Structures are given as structure tokens and as C-alpha cells.
Amino acid sequence: MSENKKLSAAELPAGDIVEAGTAQDFHTGSWRSNKPVWNKDKCIHCLACWISCPDSSIKIAPDEKKTTVVTGIDYDFCKGCGICAKECPVKIQAITMEVEKK
Amino acid sequence: MIKTVYSKGKIVAKTGNEVMAEAMRQIEPDVVAAYPITPATEIVQIFSQFVADGIVKSEYVAVESEHSAMSATIAASAAGARAMTGTSSQGLSLMWEMLYIASGLRLPIVMAEVNRAISAPINIHGDQSDTMGARDAGWIQIYSENSQEAYDNMIQATKIAEKAKLPALVTTDGFIISHCMEVVETYPDADVKAFIGEYKPERYLLDVKKPYTLGSIDLQDYYFEHRYQLAQAMRDSQQIILDVAKDFEKTFGRKYDMYEKYKMDDAEIAIVVIGSTAGTAKTVVDDLREKGVKAGLLKIRVYRPFPAEMIAKDLAKVKAVAVMDRADSCSGTFAPVYSDVAAALYAAGITSPKVVNYVYGLGGREINTEHIAEVYETLGKIASGAEKPSAKVEYINVRIK
Amino acid sequence: MSAKMIEVRWHGRGGQGAKTAALLFAEAVLATGKYIQAFPEYGPERMGAPVQSFNRVSEDPITVHSGVTNPDFVVILDPTLIESVAVTEGVGKDGKIIVNTSFSAQEISNQLGIDASQVYVVNASQIAKETIGKDYPNTPLLGALVKVIGNLDINGVLEDTKGKLAVKFRHKPEVIEGNLSSIKRAYDEVKSHG
Structure with a gap:
């Protein structure tokens, strides 16, 4: 649990201003009960998962040919909704959902 | 049952x-x-x-x-x-x-x-x-x-x-x-x-x-x-x-009035409050009464019309009163309920109770028995003359500095 | 606060039924003749996010309306919360924690860092799957909580729950039976380290 010190009225900027980027520190991945598991060998890098992910949790990067490819799943922010697994082409099934450890 | x-x-x-x-x-x-x-x-x-x-x-x-x-x-x-x-x-x-x-x-x-x-x-x-x-x-x-x-x-x-x-x-x-x-x-x-x-x-x-x-x-x-x-x-x-x-x-069979008086008959210190916090405060009053402290509570039920004359009469014998507002007025001075209570006392010519104002619980901020017990403690000191009553709005459970 | 008052905190994830559990528990305990409160900790509703709900139970009318900070009983619907949420916060040395888990009380007490005598375990998810047919741990945990609290009447609780479910599921009697037997089983199966 992040136990950040709460600011006082004297320390806060006036008028409900919050600096950008705070969502980076809020790891919503802890809400997950099912997790997507990505199989690198099966993936054809169609990016259907990437475009469908509501939490921008499909990690991508250019490969040596400067083609954008999937590189993994960002478990800090993935809430385990399963859309990626659903959108992965039926014949490929490079993403499968597994139960988080209990 | x-x-x-x-x-x-x-x-x-x-x-x-x-x-x-x-x-x-x-x-x-x-x-x-x-x-x-x-x-x-x-x-x-x-x-x-x-x-x-x-x-x-x-x-x-x-x-x-x-x-x-x-x-x-x-x-x-x-x-x-x-x-x-x-x-x-x-x-x-x-x-x-x-x-x-x-x-x-x-x-x-x-x-x-x-x-x-x-x-x-x-x-x-x-x-x-x-x-x-x-x-x-x-x-x-x-x-x-x-x-x-x-x-x-x-x-x-x-x-x-x-x-x-x-x-x-x-x-x-x-x-x-x-x-x-x-x-x-x-x-x-x-x-x-x-x-x-x-x-x-x-x-x-x-x-x-x-x-x-x-x-x-x-x-x-x-x-x-x-x-x-x-x-x-x-x-x-x-x-x-x-x-x-x-x-x-x-x-x-249920009795209602403009406000509820809880252990006010011989109260020397009292809180005036509106809404659910009155229930929490009642448990504090009970605890204080067990210790022999003459604490009371006045819970306003009808705020408009404001029962000014009645309230002034009931607070007349209290030594120190805290009016607790769950709203701030941004008026530069006091919060709404305090202003009404103070005006009621002044209009009735009652000047003996020391009356202080607390703002609490904005945006759902927790207000619990300890917070309320502290208010009564301060009232006790004011009533005995050990502490001077604050001349401005005091705040409960907020980070000011 | 009156010595006779019992305070309960439920930990779950959005969608798991922590709020419903507190409401069901309150209604059932009212049916046994006690005063009750049930209230959730409110924030934006988000599936999977950690949530809490609370109960107060007393022989006398309850006037206090502040939050519950020192619960006598904590019920954990989702064991993954043990890692991410301060589930033992405010729990005194007489406090008891009931966890939906397949692990033993000793293993859970090691994880929580509190004395094993304070920990009770029940595999509520397993019971729910076997009796209700789905992973609804909240209903069986009612039975476990009633058992651990000790001075509540389980038959009164079952009777009231049966009445409530009978109205809600009048076309699905099997749901009613499943829920009731889940409460009974968790009541019987909840155990401490002994």
C-alpha cells in the first residue's frame, strides 16, 4: 500500500490543481482476479489486443526492422478484463486468461 | 425482539x-x-x-x-x-x-x-x-x-x-x-x-x-x-x-420538537449540532455524564424557521457552548448555524454563555467520538475560565499547516 | 462506546458482494432481536478495486454514526487483499479475523503477522461453488461470522435469510437451498489454528 503523506491546506496548490501523471503511481493491476498470459511464440503481432486494451496495458516496441511488435503485458495496470484474449484472432490464441493466485 | x-x-x-x-x-x-x-x-x-x-x-x-x-x-x-x-x-x-x-x-x-x-x-x-x-x-x-x-x-x-x-x-x-x-x-x-x-x-x-x-x-x-x-x-x-x-x-408515539435537548437540564457545557453527528455526540455525552461532567447536547431538527427564542432560553444557563457547523460560510466570519445561535442569544439579551464555532466534516471527513470529546474538553476549560474562548472559527480534523 | 457493541469490517473487491454481505448480515441479526447498522465505505464503484463495508451489532439502540476504526471482527472475502490492503489495521489483540482461503489458520497468521489464535479460516469460495454453483463467498461467510461471534442465533439467521431469498428467488427454489446450505456449511467448517 502506498502511504504517501497527505498535504496540508498550506502545502496544496490553490484551486484543486493536481499535477499530470499521477495515474502512473496508481497500480490498478492489483484489482485483477484473472490475468492474461501472452505466448510470444504464437503471437503474429496484429496489434488487435493493443488497440482494444482499455488500460493501455499491452506493451509494444519497434523490432530490428522498425516494425511495431507486442513485447508483453503491463501487469501494473492490467485489470484482467480479458478483452485482449477475446480479440486475439481465434486461430492464433496467443493470449489466454488464467486465474490469479489465491 | x-x-x-x-x-x-x-x-x-x-x-x-x-x-x-x-x-x-x-x-x-x-x-x-x-x-x-x-x-x-x-x-x-x-x-x-x-x-x-x-x-x-x-x-x-x-x-x-x-x-x-x-x-x-x-x-x-x-x-x-x-x-x-x-x-x-x-x-x-x-x-x-x-x-x-x-x-x-x-x-x-x-x-x-x-x-x-x-x-x-x-x-x-x-x-x-x-x-x-x-x-x-x-x-x-x-x-x-x-x-x-x-x-x-x-x-x-x-x-x-x-x-x-x-x-x-x-x-x-x-x-x-x-x-x-x-x-x-x-x-x-x-x-x-x-x-x-x-x-x-x-x-x-x-x-x-x-x-x-x-x-x-x-x-x-x-x-x-x-x-x-x-x-x-x-x-x-x-x-x-x-x-x-x-x-x-x-x-x-414518537416525540418531536424544533430541536432535541439531550441531557440539557443541568448542562454546564453543551454542543449545538445538526444531523447524524448528534447521534455520535450523544455517546460522548453519556460517557462524560458517567464521569460526572455536566455535558449536554442540543440537536437542531428544524433549522428553518430557526427557533431563536426557544434556543436562547435553553442555552441561557449553559456556561460554554460549541456550535458545530457541517458547512462553512466563506463569509470571512462565522459559519451559518453559529451566526443564528449567536444572534438568537444576543437578541434575547443573554450574554453569559461563551459560544465558540467549529466547522467539521466537510466532504464526508470523519467526525468521531474522540473529535467530539476534544470539543467538550475545550468547553470544560472555557467554562472554568482556564481557557479563553476562540474569537474565530475553529476547524476539526483538517490539515491546515 | 458501549461494551456490548460489536463492530465488523468486511474486506472485498468491487463486485464480490462485501456490501451485500454486510446488509444481509444486518438484516439477519435484526431478526434475532438485536440493533444493527450496515454501511459501505463509498467511493467510485470499480469492479475489482478493494472495498470495505461495516456492521455494528448491539443489544441497545445504536446512535453512533462515525466510521468503524477498531473492528472486533474482520472478514476477508478475497485472500489476495492480504497483500495489498492493511486488513489488520485497528484490530486489537482480542480482534478476530476470518479469511476465505484454502490455507490453514497458521499459514494465514504468518502472512498477516498476527497471533494464530486470532485467525479463523474457511474455504468459502469452495463451499459456494459446491452449494450455490458459483464463487459467491459472501453468503457462506455469513455463517462463519455468526459462528465466530458466538452469541448469535444461527437458526434465526437461517430463518430470516430463507424468508428473504424465498421472495427474491421464488421461481428458483434450488438457489434458496444452495445459499442456506452454504451458510450452514461455513458455520460448521470455519476453524482456527487448534
């Missing part, structure tokens, strides 16, 4: 919202026009379900905003219907223009209101900023400590509004009461209906035999007289509220 106060009463577990909707079902107004808003949503959601299921004969108007909700309620009331609505916070704010029209036209509308903080910053939790802002809108304001009071107040408000020809709002503290399931005693439908009686307006727009104009322009020649009538109606409504409370007690 838990015993009922009323011989035909029934013990149920309900949230504040559920019980307000239940009162509305039993009152069965002709028209309800409302727009849902957190944390009051359930009240009109449950009621609209009663309408959809044919449980009540009421007409439900699903409007597109709170401004329209109040407008439609005003129209229905003016037409001769028993009309109700429900809202909270920003919803009440959006009704603003129409609130004054409801009272100015002397329409006995009843509103189920759930107290919630006002934006910005956006916050859905309980404080009384919303209705405190509407304190001069010409509406009778009745606050509830718990679900039982919310239920009883809704029933009484219907009768009060119609006798006083003033709109009335009944509140609960957002989430703290609106979403808290508690033990409530409800009464049979027929008995509630018999208590409120049939609504028979003296004049109404749909009375084709006696046509009239409502809401005409009033300039320098008449406006002032009409506004005087309104202010006087608010003053006169105190006796109506007390009479209805007496009737209610005779019928259902």
Missing part, C-alpha cells in the same frame, strides 16, 4: 434512502418529478419502481435536469396536486432559481434531500453545504439524525407544508444515513394516510370555476408586501410544526 413504539408499527432494517422512498410510497403524492443524483438517487429510483409496478397511483415525471424537476414539481403543485421531489448537492444548486419560486408562490412541495458537499472540488460525500446555502430560500428545513427521523420527518413535512403553505425539505446526511441500514419502525399505510389527510388546496390553477393568475409581476407597489407575507409565513410555521409534532406523538 425489538419493541415498537406504535402498537401497529413494524420493525424493519432500511437505509435512509429506502425509508424516505417508503414514506413517499405511503404518502402517495399525485406527482413526483425528479432527476437522480448521488447519494439521493435511490430515493427516486425506488419510488419510480413503485410507480412502474403500479403500487402507487402517482404520476412520475422523468425530467432532464433538476431545474426541470423543480419546475415540473412547481407546476404540478400550482395545478392543485400534492407534489414531491428529491435531490442532493449539485442537483439542489441547479434548482436554485426555482426554489425561490416555489416558496414565493407559497406551494407546499415536499423534497427529500440528501446532504452532500458542493463542487468544486467534486465530492459525493456528506456535508450540509448544499441546504445551508438554501437556508434563505423560503423553504422549511427539517434535518434528520437517523433513518427513523427521516421517515417520521417526511410524514410530518407533508402536513406541515400544506398547513403553512410553504415548501419543506427533509434531509439526511449523505452516505452516513442515506446508505446506512438501520433499525426503523414503519407504520401501516392506512395510518400514515389518515395522519396526513387528503390534500385540499384552497385555490388551484385547474379549478376552472375559480380561475386566477399565479406568478404575475409585482413591482415597487406590491413586491414588498408579498415578501413580508412569505417571511411572516415562515415565522408562523413554527407553531404549525410544533402542532404537527404533537399530533404525530399522539398518533405514533
Whole structure:
């Protein structure tokens, strides 16, 4: 649990201003009960998962040919909704959902 | 088993919202026009379900905003219907223009209101900023400590509004009461209906035999007289509220007044507070009494009309009083309830109690027994002369520095 | 606060029924003749996010309306919360924690860092799957909580729950039976380290 010190009225900027980027520190991945598991060998890098992910949790990067490819799943922010697994082409099934450890 | 106060009463577990909707079902107004808003949503959601299921004969108007909700309620009331609505916070704010029209036209509308903080910053939790802002809108304001009071107040408000020809709002503290399931005693439908009686307006727009104009322009020649009538109606409504409370007690057995005095008879230090925090404070008073401290509590139930003379009399012998406001006025001086209490004492020529002001619980900020115990501790010091009373608003449980 | 008052805190994830559990528990305990409160900790509703709900139970009318900070009993619907939420916060040395888990009380007490005598375990998810047919741990945990609290009448609780479910599921009697037997089983199966 992040136990950040709460600011006082004297320390806060006036008028409900919050600096950008705070969502980076809020790891919503802890809400997950099912997790997507990505199989690198099966993936054809169609990016259907990437475009469908509501939490921008499909990690991508250019490969040596400067083609954008999937590189993994960002478990800090993935809430385990399963859309990626659903959108992965039926014949490929490079993403499968597994139960988080209990 | 838990015993009922009323011989035909029934013990149920309900949230504040559920019980307000239940009162509305039993009152069965002709028209309800409302727009849902957190944390009051359930009240009109449950009621609209009663309408959809044919449980009540009421007409439900699903409007597109709170401004329209109040407008439609005003129209229905003016037409001769028993009309109700429900809202909270920003919803009440959006009704603003129409609130004054409801009272100015002397329409006995009843509103189920759930107290919630006002934006910005956006916050859905309980404080009384919303209705405190509407304190001069010409509406009778009745606050509830718990679900039982919310239920009883809704029933009484219907009768009060119609006798006083003033709109009335009944509140609960957002989430703290609106979403808290508690033990409530409800009464049979027929008995509630018999208590409120049939609504028979003296004049109404749909009375084709006696046509009239409502809401005409009033300039320098008449406006002032009409506004005087309104202010006087608010003053006169105190006796109506007390009479209805007496009737209610005779019928259902529960005693109500303009405010509740809790262990005030010999109190040397006392807190004045509104709403659910009064319940929490009662446990602190009990603890202090066990230790021999003469602590008391004055819980305001009816804030508009403000029972100034009565309160002044009851606080006259108290040495130190803390008025706790769950709203700040941003006036540069004191919060609303303090201003009214201080004015009441001054007008009555009572200057001996030392009176201090605390603002607490904004945006649902926790207020617990320890916070309240600290207030009483300070009052004890003020009463004994060990501490000078603060001349400005003090804040509870907020990070200032 | 009155010595006779019991305070309960429920930990779950949005959608798991922590709020419903508190409401069901309150209604059932009211049916046994006690005063009750049930209220959720409110924030924006988010599926999977940690949520809490609370109960108070007393022989006398309850007037206090502040939050519950020192619960006598904590019920954990989702064991993954043990890692991410301070579930033992405010729990005194007489406090008891009931966890929906397949692990033993000793293993859970090691994880929580509190004395094993304070920990009770029940595999509520397993019971729910076997009796209700789905992973609804909240209903069986009612039975476990009633058992651990000790002075509540389980038959009164079952009777009231049966009445409530009978109205809600009048066309699906098997749902009613499943829920009731889940409460009974958790009541019987909840255990401490002994």
C-alpha cells in the first residue's frame, strides 16, 4: 500500500490543481482476479489486443526492422478484463486468461 | 425482539434512502418529478419502481435536469396536486432559481434531500453545504439524525407544508444515513394516510370555476408586501410544526420538537449540532455524564424557521457552548448555524454563555467520538475560565499547516 | 462506546458482494432481536478495486454514526487483499479475523503477522461453488461470522435469510437451498489454528 503523506491546506496548490501523471503511481493491476498470459511464440503481432486494451496495458516496441511488435503485458495496470484474449484472432490464441493466485 | 413504539408499527432494517422512498410510497403524492443524483438517487429510483409496478397511483415525471424537476414539481403543485421531489448537492444548486419560486408562490412541495458537499472540488460525500446555502430560500428545513427521523420527518413535512403553505425539505446526511441500514419502525399505510389527510388546496390553477393568475409581476407597489407575507409565513410555521409534532406523538408515539435537548437540564457545557453527528455526540455525552461532567447536547431538527427564542432560553444557563457547523460560510466570519445561535442569544439579551464555532466534516471527513470529546474538553476549560474562548472559527480534523 | 457493541469490517473487491454481505448480515441479526447498522465505505464503484463495508451489532439502540476504526471482527472475502490492503489495521489483540482461503489458520497468521489464535479460516469460495454453483463467498461467510461471534442465533439467521431469498428467488427454489446450505456449511467448517 502506498502511504504517501497527505498535504496540508498550506502545502496544496490553490484551486484543486493536481499535477499530470499521477495515474502512473496508481497500480490498478492489483484489482485483477484473472490475468492474461501472452505466448510470444504464437503471437503474429496484429496489434488487435493493443488497440482494444482499455488500460493501455499491452506493451509494444519497434523490432530490428522498425516494425511495431507486442513485447508483453503491463501487469501494473492490467485489470484482467480479458478483452485482449477475446480479440486475439481465434486461430492464433496467443493470449489466454488464467486465474490469479489465491 | 425489538419493541415498537406504535402498537401497529413494524420493525424493519432500511437505509435512509429506502425509508424516505417508503414514506413517499405511503404518502402517495399525485406527482413526483425528479432527476437522480448521488447519494439521493435511490430515493427516486425506488419510488419510480413503485410507480412502474403500479403500487402507487402517482404520476412520475422523468425530467432532464433538476431545474426541470423543480419546475415540473412547481407546476404540478400550482395545478392543485400534492407534489414531491428529491435531490442532493449539485442537483439542489441547479434548482436554485426555482426554489425561490416555489416558496414565493407559497406551494407546499415536499423534497427529500440528501446532504452532500458542493463542487468544486467534486465530492459525493456528506456535508450540509448544499441546504445551508438554501437556508434563505423560503423553504422549511427539517434535518434528520437517523433513518427513523427521516421517515417520521417526511410524514410530518407533508402536513406541515400544506398547513403553512410553504415548501419543506427533509434531509439526511449523505452516505452516513442515506446508505446506512438501520433499525426503523414503519407504520401501516392506512395510518400514515389518515395522519396526513387528503390534500385540499384552497385555490388551484385547474379549478376552472375559480380561475386566477399565479406568478404575475409585482413591482415597487406590491413586491414588498408579498415578501413580508412569505417571511411572516415562515415565522408562523413554527407553531404549525410544533402542532404537527404533537399530533404525530399522539398518533405514533414518537416525540418531536424544533430541536432535541439531550441531557440539557443541568448542562454546564453543551454542543449545538445538526444531523447524524448528534447521534455520535450523544455517546460522548453519556460517557462524560458517567464521569460526572455536566455535558449536554442540543440537536437542531428544524433549522428553518430557526427557533431563536426557544434556543436562547435553553442555552441561557449553559456556561460554554460549541456550535458545530457541517458547512462553512466563506463569509470571512462565522459559519451559518453559529451566526443564528449567536444572534438568537444576543437578541434575547443573554450574554453569559461563551459560544465558540467549529466547522467539521466537510466532504464526508470523519467526525468521531474522540473529535467530539476534544470539543467538550475545550468547553470544560472555557467554562472554568482556564481557557479563553476562540474569537474565530475553529476547524476539526483538517490539515491546515 | 458501549461494551456490548460489536463492530465488523468486511474486506472485498468491487463486485464480490462485501456490501451485500454486510446488509444481509444486518438484516439477519435484526431478526434475532438485536440493533444493527450496515454501511459501505463509498467511493467510485470499480469492479475489482478493494472495498470495505461495516456492521455494528448491539443489544441497545445504536446512535453512533462515525466510521468503524477498531473492528472486533474482520472478514476477508478475497485472500489476495492480504497483500495489498492493511486488513489488520485497528484490530486489537482480542480482534478476530476470518479469511476465505484454502490455507490453514497458521499459514494465514504468518502472512498477516498476527497471533494464530486470532485467525479463523474457511474455504468459502469452495463451499459456494459446491452449494450455490458459483464463487459467491459472501453468503457462506455469513455463517462463519455468526459462528465466530458466538452469541448469535444461527437458526434465526437461517430463518430470516430463507424468508428473504424465498421472495427474491421464488421461481428458483434450488438457489434458496444452495445459499442456506452454504451458510450452514461455513458455520460448521470455519476453524482456527487448534
